[in-house]
Amino acid sequence: MKTTQDTLIIGAGLSGLTVAWKLRQMPGHSFLLIEQSATTGGAIRSHSENGFLAECGPHGFLDNCPESKTLLKETGLDQECLKAPLSKFVRYVCMNGSLRLIPQSPAKILAAPLISPLQKLRVLADLWKKPLAGEPTVSEWVRHRFGKALLPYVDAVFTGTYAGDLERLVIDGVMPGVRQLEKEHGSVIRGLLKKKKAADKKNSGKKKGLPAMTSFPQGMTRLAERLTEELNSDKELLTNCPVSSISRKNGCWQVETAGDTFLGRNLVLALPVNRALALLASLGDPPPQAEIAEARIVTIGLGFGKGASLPPGFGYLSPEQEQRFCLGALFSSNMFPGRAPADHILLEALVGGRRHPERLELDDETLIKEAVRDLRELLDLPGEPAYARVLRPRGGIPQLEAGYPALLQWRNALMQKEKGLYVTGFGWEGIGLNDMIKTAFRVSEAIKQGEQDGGEESAEVKKVYF
Numbered sequence: 001m002k003t004t005q006d007t008l009i010i011g012a013g014l015s016g017l018t019v020a021w022k023l024r025q026m027p028g029h030s031f032l033l034i035e036q037s038a039t040t041g042g043a044i045r046s047h048s049e050n051g052f053l054a055e056c057g058p059h060g061f062l063d064n065c066p067e068s069k070t071l072l073k074e075t076g077l078d079q080e081c082l083k084a085p086l087s088k089f090v091r092y093v094c095m096n097g098s099l100r101l102i103p104q105s106p107a108k109i110l111a112a113p114l115i116s117p118l119q120k121l122r123v124l125a126d127l128w129k130k131p132l133a134g135e136p137t138v139s140e141w142v143r144h145r146f147g148k149a150l151l152p153y154v155d156a157v158f159t160g161t162y163a164g165d166l167e168r169l170v171i172d173g174v175m176p177g178v179r180q181l182e183k184e185h186g187s188v189i190r191g192l193l194k195k196k197k198a199a200d201k202k203n204s205g206k207k208k209g210l211p212a213m214t215s216f217p218q219g220m221t222r223l224a225e226r227l228t229e230e231l232n233s234d235k236e237l238l239t240n241c242p243v244s245s246i247s248r249k250n251g252c253w254q255v256e257t258a259g260d261t262f263l264g265r266n267l268v269l270a271l272p273v274n275r276a277l278a279l280l281a282s283l284g285d286p287p288p289q290a291e292i293a294e295a296r297i298v299t300i301g302l303g304f305g306k307g308a309s310l311p312p313g314f315g316y317l318s319p320e321q322e323q324r325f326c327l328g329a330l331f332s333s334n335m336f337p338g339r340a341p342a343d344h345i346l347l348e349a350l351v352g353g354r355r356h357p358e359r360l361e362l363d364d365e366t367l368i369k370e371a372v373r374d375l376r377e378l379l380d381l382p383g384e385p386a387y388a389r390v391l392r393p394r395g396g397i398p399q400l401e402a403g404y405p406a407l408l409q410w411r412n413a414l415m416q417k418e419k420g421l422y423v424t425g426f427g428w429e430g431i432g433l434n435d436m437i438k439t440a441f442r443v444s445e446a447i448k449q450g451e452q453d454g455g456e457e458s459a460e461v462k463k464v465y466f
């Protein structure tokens, strides 16, 4: 039995590492970060080989989140990071078998010939459509408010973020802020305009623009590596140590691993939803659902030599109606320097997702062959790939589908009830790196103040970028 820590953190992915980083700033606060794998970073895993640098997990994050900016500054990573501004790096959606450029501002999107003038008028029907009751799927909700012409574009957005299925993701789960606007103002467009007016008034004179995608010369692993560097590996971090159960004993949290028992006044579960639910089951307060769906993908890094070229920009996404093998591809060597040797390009194709788990069963050779065949129909990629590598992430992307809002409410109530318990991580209040950092900051602040965390008070209206 070890000494009692102020805080035990389970999971050393970005969420747990960020909580640890913030707790280190509290003088005299003892903590222990417990990780099942040999390495930290969780879903973050950069893969460097033969001069090519690909990502098995996240490729980057937008620089529009104040907490992430603070973290970069505090760690000094703001001096190292690479940025690819959305204003320069255009994106495409595959429509009717070819790539269509998508403007990044709502006004430009509306002006572009992406949908017919009649369909644009139908979008404006949002101004008088009543909010749909219950828990509509993204697809039901978009059809109701804006008409079905927008569905392929919305599909591309949720393919790019959740690798998800808009017939199953629920709007209250994936865009709670927009749903709140709809309910408050009777229309999303009206709500957004009011919000913009208020923001313009507040920010008058300040420079506005599109955010930039952020990564590092060594890839995203650098973020996890830097957050780990400062941890005292004898006292503050335990790797190769899977937690098997948690319980509450005499006002303390007790954490069991194969060889040890740890005690903490606070317990942070910084885990993907399903891993957290597995541990929380022993507390005797059953959740409305035992687990949620996850979407798994593979990333196929493909390098090509002389003669191959990529269109300018960030990459493309393909909605399901296009019936393509790849969900999309990132034009990685366009975005950040050093991703491919001289005279080569690197693209990273994404395959699988919620709708095509069967493709993940294919062997590497077939995946590469099928991905190259698919990409060649859209891009100028003559010759055989100079480099091909299938990267298989360990975990999936949590899907916020039917019942998720009730699950989130259950978690919030549990955190209010169980003193010193904080449940954060992949799939709780979002799935992106910025969501993880933002929530980790809130959790560490609650610990600092000795308060319980009840979840996000009012849902943020997140901007959508393709």
Ligand SMILES: Cc1cc2nc3c(=O)[nH]c(=O)nc-3n(C[C@H](O)[C@H](O)[C@H](O)COP(=O)(O)OP(=O)(O)OC[C@H]3O[C@@H](n4cnc5c(N)ncnc54)[C@H](O)[C@@H]3O)c2cc1C
Pocket (backbone or CB within 6 Å): 010, 011, 012, 013, 014, 015, 016, 034, 035, 036, 037, 040, 041, 042, 043, 044, 056, 057, 058, 059, 060, 061, 241, 242, 243, 244, 270, 271, 272, 275, 297, 393, 395, 396, 397, 424, 425, 426, 427, 431, 432, 433, 434, 436
């Ligand atoms: C393929 C893929 C692509 C993505 N792309 C992007 C992107 O481009 N941009 C973006 O913003 N986000 C992206 N994301 C999401 C992003 O990776 C996550 O938001 C983030 O990494 C989640 O961090 P986390 O620490 O909450 O969870 P995780 O990274 O899953 O970390 C949880 C940690 O807990 C450990 N653990 C689990 N169970 C136990 C246990 N019982 N005991 C001890 N340790 C345990 C795990 O080993 C892991 O290290 C992507 C995710 C995936 C999977």
